[in-house]
Amino acid sequence: MTTSATDANRTARGRLVLIALFLLFFGSAFGAGLLRFSGWMPAGLKNNGELLNPPVDLRQSSLQLASGEAYAWQPETRIWRILAVPSSAGCATGACDELLAQLDKVWRLFGHNADQVHVLWLGEAPAAAAQLPEVRVLQEDASLREALPRSADPAGAPVYVVDPNGFVILRYPPNADPAGLRTDVARLLKLK
Incomplete structure (x- = not known):
């Protein structure tokens, strides 16, 4: 060659x-x-709940617990909130008892991070809520219901995730899989 x-x-x-x-x-x-x-998007980056864009600002809302005490946001404590918004008609069928049991299970699965999550219940709660330390029952507040997107869902009680500052960032439709809620909040708890 x-x-x-x-x-x-x-x-x-x-x-x-x-x-x-x-x-x-x-x-x-x-x-x-x-x-x-x-x-x-990769499956690991997708959230299960509906991302609210823009998020709903609840910082100026003066929420009251059923006991009459004010519920303060206290952003410095880095507490995330899961807010259940049932309608009085939807609770008549026992769906609220089931939702409360699911939220209790989700909260318990956070383990050592459970102290960083409050479960808020708007309006009259099932009797079992009194035995659950993580549940804080809020007094009925029409302005809060109006501020939340599609809170009067005829299918049942929607659930919302509220960040430590008081912004509602995620919405879960009625009868949504609680595993998706747990996954999303667990991911948010890792944020510092």
């Missing part, structure tokens, strides 16, 4: 390697951009 043929083979092989590297780099960047702009 002659020197010019060897040089031509080397040049062709070098070009092929350069083209392969170019395709590998820009092809993966193009693929990532295509996935990003098509709206695809």
Whole structure:
């Protein structure tokens, strides 16, 4: 084989390697951009609840516990809240007892982080709520109900996640899987 043929083979092989590297780099960047702009997200980054955009600001709401005491937001304590908003008609069927049991289970599954979560119940709560230390029953507040998106859901009681500052950020429809609520709040508890 002659020197010019060897040089031509080397040049062709070098070009092929350069083209392969170019395709590998820009092809993966193009693929990532295509996935990003098509709206695809990895399952680990998706939330189960409906993200409220913009979030509902409850900081100026003066919530009252059923006992008459004021419920303060206290953002410095980094307490997340799960807010159940049942309608009085929806509780007649026993759905509220089931929802309360599910929220209690979710709260207990937080383990050592359970102290960083309050379960708030708007309006009259089932009798079992008195035995659950994490449940804070709020007095009925029409302005709070109006501020929450689709709180008067005819299908049942929606559940909301409220951040430590008093912003409602997630909504779960009635009869939503409590495992999704637990997953989302557990992920939020890791935020510092």
